[in-house]
Amino acid sequence: MNAIMRKISPRLRERLGRIGGAIALVLLGVLAGSAITARTDWSPFPGRENATRVPIYLATGTPVSGNISLLEGLAPIVRAAREWVVTIETKIPDRAGFDIFDDPFFRWFFGRPQVPRREQYRQGLGSGVIVSPDGYILTNHHVVENASELTVRLFDGRQFRGRVIGTDPKTDVAVVKIEATKLPAAVFGDSSRVQAGDFVIAIGSPFSAQLQHTVTFGIVSATGRGSLGIADYGDFIQTDAAINPGNSGGPLVNMRGELIGINTAIFTRGAPANAGVGFAIPINMAREVMDRILKYGRVVRGYLGVNIQTLDEAMAEVYGVKGRRGAIVLEVVPDSPADRAGLRRDDIIIEYNGQKVTGSEQLRNMVALTAPGTRATLKVLRDGREHTLTVEVGELKEERAGTRWGGESERGMTLGGLEVQELTPALQRRYDIPRQITGVLIVDVADGSPAAEAGLMPGDVIQEINRQPIRSVADFRRMVAEVGRRRAVLRVYSQRQGGSLLIVLEPRG
Template sequence: MVPGVTGMRPASAAVWRDAGSRAALRVALAAALGVASMVISPLGALAQTREVPQGRSEIQLSFSPIVKKVAPSVVNVYGARVERQQQNPLFEDPFFRRFFGGDFGVPRERVARSLGSGVIVDPSGVIVTNHHVIENMTEVKIALADKREFECDIVLRDPRTDLAVLRIRDKGVKLPAMELGDSDALEVGDLVLAIGNPFGVGQTVTQGIVSALARTQVGIGDYQFFIQTDAAINPGNSGGALVDMKGRLVGINSAIYSRSGGSVGIGFAIPAAMTRVVVESARNGGKMVKRPYFGGRLQAVTADIAESVGLERPTGALVAELRPGSPAAEAGLKRGDVILSVDGQAVDDPDAFGYRLATRPMGGQATLVVQRGPRKETLKIRLAPAPETPAREAVKLPQRTPFGGATAANLSPAVAEELSMDVAGSGVVISDIADGSSAAQVGLKKGDVILAVNGEKVATSRELDAALSRRARYWEITIKRGEEVFTAVLGG
């Protein structure tokens, strides 16, 4: 406080009685202005750093150079399937047909269609898109940004990753391909572009940032490890490109989180590392993607488990079960080990481990760092496909039974992997079911393990086929579905 000044009040209420008081006021104001100048001066310094743009190049910042580079590689994908629809059985009655006329009993055809996006990843005409875009489709066509159209063959379907690979039928045509980038190098906050065909309106580009990495529990495919972005993604963008600032493909746009069906700034893309595995399998002539087999069951690490093994926080994948003779058992893993990383890439949970292992190249070994009690261990795991032992011996089951339209196979680690089953025991499993078949109508599902038919145990696909070949008025079937075992009685 300055001598003579008892307090700060509005100027209109102040009363100064003499020259001494006025002098004191001048001192107080000078002091106040000095303090104010010290507070304001840093802001003034910041204001002085602002400059007028020195040319057009500093004003016209744009993503157009990237878009011009990558847009020709993004295509529209059109799928179609012809469905035969049987009319109501009433229309087959002769009296009804004579009275009403017309070809009521003739099955009618309906064309089911799908629309999405895709990305050219090889100049010879290899395109990657989402599996759900072409699921159940028999005819596929792509349209380029320059209006050219090509018929395509479906080279590979991989529902486990929700990816599919197409190839144009025209030989000798060179198409503009997009370079695959390193999705593992992405960081939260990186700028990205999403390119696709939302709502079928035509090619569209939106811009955003990487909002998060390694998102799990999205509910798409078996490998839950997604790039999250706030770039606007809408229906029709599925299969389109997520592109970094160097014009490289870092993800395939697959899903959005939305209550209304439109974009709310939460979109998910499959990382390019997984895309590369699927594309390479297709290039090598595979109809199915083969991935390294682990041979064990994992579970998430809770806070209590982390404390018991000496971890600072709940992270990693806990080994809960090992299968004899599997790569996991051969590597020296033990129950209770916590896997922390694969080839130097951190593992936060079992989903992250599944993704990291699935993106390792077949052959050779991968390095695992595990927490075992109070110390860390480094182990090597063999990168080999799941064995098909016993032999598959797939059998199409008799049509005149409730199993008509189903295919059964002997259960092996390879078959269990394909069907996303947790445990590969022994027995006979339903490996495929035709749409609209008797098996589908009675509620059988892929992955059901058939234990017995009419009280007779079945251990192989041949035994199941033989049991169903006998005539019966009814069928008593014992099924294992997941961890549940139940018996159903079906009419003959």
């Protein structure tokens, strides 16, 4: 052996020595670890009766009691929460299918044949949260939008017919009611206390009703997400807990078993499923919207009368308030609540009702959720000095043809039964409408109206009526009166049809 070693080069002998030393250290570590395991009964694997328990501490007075062990998982939270999660199946009239008798040019030449119209439907799927023992359910507007029939399935297997109490497209919130009592109801959390890094659970029915009450786990990735094109009022909680089609309207739950958000949307870059970027409406906002729907039958929003923009670093330096955050006033509407309160152009709003303002979208949300008539306190920076103003919040008047053109006086009009609104950049993103398209967006079509018979649907854009450009709701209203009960030819952009087309609306006989 010594003779062999003498033939090996000194460098190789040095390497062999190092390898031997490493092997000795590994063996020593194994022996030491075995001794520690034997003496302390500790194991890195779950399943041992005396395993060390790593607790997640829970607040008292919440639906989950005691400490949750990571070795046991999140089963106690899931058991408490899943009972107030429902699956919502919808039946939606489908007017997109081609029917030769519905073709406007067929009717132009051959008239309307006396053939009974056969309704076609498509199925929709979503989730919801029971928020009261007597059957009120919180979900998304887009889950129940245009549905003619709702079936609500509970965790215990019971099914109920649901009816829509009210919806708010601007926040994507809807309230549904089922006729039932003594139901398990969600415990509301406080979404203003949610922070990035918090653990959360999402529950819902992804892809299929057969996958109802699927549970996924993740963290809060960010809070206060806005300007996403999901809804007009956005203050979303971002999470990596898997959210997929069918999860919409389901709950986002914290580690105390409390409802902190309503799952709403995902970013997928064209993929049909979750990519780890999901969004939920904060429950504080959803609850406020729900309360107003139940109290007023609609969502009443607060109004200041200012055009604002987030104060960024460059602006702060120009205005001599480096390091400050807030919303800068670009314009004050004459005789508005803000004008009467003394707010001026170039004022920087840094606090609203004692809450610090971090940007324009956050301030807009706070004002919208303030009841009209409330006296609110504004703290502003003006020429580098702080001032406190008191404003009586007004009521926001929605700029849309909210009253459908189908009342007693308009019922026989050719354009009656159409509800439209201004085509904003946010709506263009939401409905995937190209930027160059102008007009008014159809948001609802009354059943049995000439527009419904011609196949118009929500999401279509009216560009022209009788060769007259339509650029605003005011233009549309003018043409409603001008057309009256005569035939109308509409140029309509339809995403589902892949472009613009001409549609003839016939007046009712």
